[in-house]
Amino acid sequence: MPFSLFVQNVLNGAGLGLLYSLVAIGYTIVYGILRLINFAHGDIFMMAMFFVYYGAFLTPIPWGICAVLAIGLTILLGATVERVGYRPLRGAPRVSGLCAAIGMSFFLENFAIVVFGGRPKPFLYPDALGKMIIIAGIHVKMITFIT
Template sequence: MDVLTFFQQMVNGFSLGSMYALIAIGYTMVYGVLRLINFAHGDIMMVGAFLGYTFMEVFQLPFTLSILLAVVVSSLLGIFMDKIAYKPLREAPKISLLITAIGISFFLENAFTVFAGGVPRAFPVPSYMENVINVANITFSISSITVPLVTLVLLLGILYVLYKTKYGMAIRALSFDIKTVNLMGIDANLIISIVFALGSALAAVGGLFWAINYPSVEPMMGVLVGLKAFAAAVVGGIGSVTGAVIGGFIIGFTEVVVIAFFPELGGYKDAFAFVFLILVLLFKPTGIMGEDLEKSRF
């Protein structure tokens, strides 16, 4: 493989990794606060993509407005999901929360299969998102540039909220001890709702970008992507927002670059994320950024 092809694959990996990173941040934030692996998170990504499709294709709304509405509705869905399914189980064993998360995941997948059908639908990508820029014989689509930039901006926004606002301070305090936070007069349920809203919004953004780059939507689209994003969160150190982004980029680069070097392994590309996850856990079980999580989360 020549140098030009290598850099082209690096661009592709950067874009793919950004989408994994957006979804992985939601996983890691919910885990950091509740010690819950929210396996319905990947399906929130699917819901966000379907909402964007519906607003554009059915209601004929502009692209930007459709994206904003899809993100807002997905955030509200995350809050509703917490209120209905997780809040009543705050004091229950963690396995109950985990089983509930799996149940919500199945419910969303089957509900959308019943109402939307299981056949993939073409996502209406704006023509300007498909424009191609050529720099030194390396091609960039507008979407492949937009995804990493949006990921960076959202990461900085999340870090600002966590470290520079009172709500962020409350989130970090909540990650250590919910009962103590309640005794200090902080509404823990409100803070948890904010965490679910932020995580669901990021998942929706990731789902919309996925639908733009791989222009179709279908009810099962969030299953494998969600698992890879979870792997990215664990690789980066689950509980660390920065680690989730690093893990997303690593999984994205691994998936793209390995196939570029070994095209004959293209049929096994989905396995690379989990092979890398196993290797990381063998040598660093806490993940790349997970060493000091008991002292400082997020």
């Protein structure tokens, strides 16, 4: 394997690993504060991706603004999940919170299937993010540096 291909794969893996680490840090923060394993955490992340996808492809709003709006909508969704699903169970036994977290996860997954459909969707990011950057013979997409 050429060294440049190895470095490209390392950079792609690092970008994906950093994304996974953000999700893991979110799990850790929620567990540290609420002492609750939030099974809906990944589903809220999924909803954020759908917010960006549909905002960018169904509206004339630029992609970057859609990403910022998706962050706001995701914060609102997370706060709603906490207020509706978890806050009423603060004094209850831990198994109640666990059941609520699993139920919220199922709800968000099925809500996404009903509203957004269950088929895979292509995500075409703007040309500027797909532009290749060449550094010392190593080709890396701009999106890798942003993530």
